């Protein structure tokens with residue numbers, strides 16, 4: 532398991548991040564002065580009640596959405612100060628995404644889906660590298676299959692291989708097990724855990740499931756757009772207990 536220390540330089544640091552959406556009766560605050568860091572080479576889970584701002588937080592941390600105020604530092608790049616062109620480069624070259632619905636391209640086979648980020652980056656696609664990425668997720672023998680010919684868990688593993696092949700500084704996963712049954716979800720989490728432990732990568736994921744969050748090194752709890760708690764080296768029971776405090 533990764534070492535967690537407060538002096539460890541975070542992969543992404545949010546400082547005083549606030550965000551509102553426009554509602555019928557004026558702005559609706561979704562994130563309120565959020566300050567936190569996501570440690571390098573660790574798996575951090577973000578949890579909280581529905582509507583507490585988890586996806587918005589993830590999107591702001593990943594440069595997919597812009598806060599109204601505050602700083603989001605990816606290394607020493609402030610994403611809030613970036614223009615659209617710079618943000619496109621950050622999304623393409625420095626961060627990776629894993630989504631609940633896998634988001635694979637249906638007309639491409641697993642190999643071509645994994646090769647896609649390198650093609651988009653204009654990099655040379657080496658067959659060995661793509662096959663190695665597929666091997667890492669246990670799917671080298673399924674390289675020629677299209678998404679519709681793969682199970683949900685296999686599709687999510689292809690999506691993880693596609694993310695890793697571009698070697699992002701940080702991987703953001705929004706409910707990566709949300710569409711999977713419990714046992715398939717466990718396999719996907721073991722894979723993400725290995726990505727952190729063996730490949731020394733940084734992963735930040737949103738989840739509703741205490742058993743999934745228990746795979747993380749740290750859990751950050753959000754409620755009404757504020758960070759209200761943190762648990763290091765969590766167990767499923769401790770997570771469920773904390774959650775019940777805000778979900779009552």
Ligand SMILES: Nc1ncnc2c1ncn2[C@@H]1O[C@H](COP(=O)(O)OP(=O)(O)OP(=O)(O)O)[C@@H](O)[C@H]1O
Nearest residue numbers: 552553561579580581582583584585586587588737
């Ligand atoms: N584009 C948008 N426009 C207006 N309101 C939005 C928008 N995106 C999110 N919201 C609102 O912001 C709040 C937080 O949404 P967010 O998706 O970040 O929460 P969440 O904690 O991820 O929720 P869930 O667990 O249900 O996915 C919600 O009340 C949501 O309705």
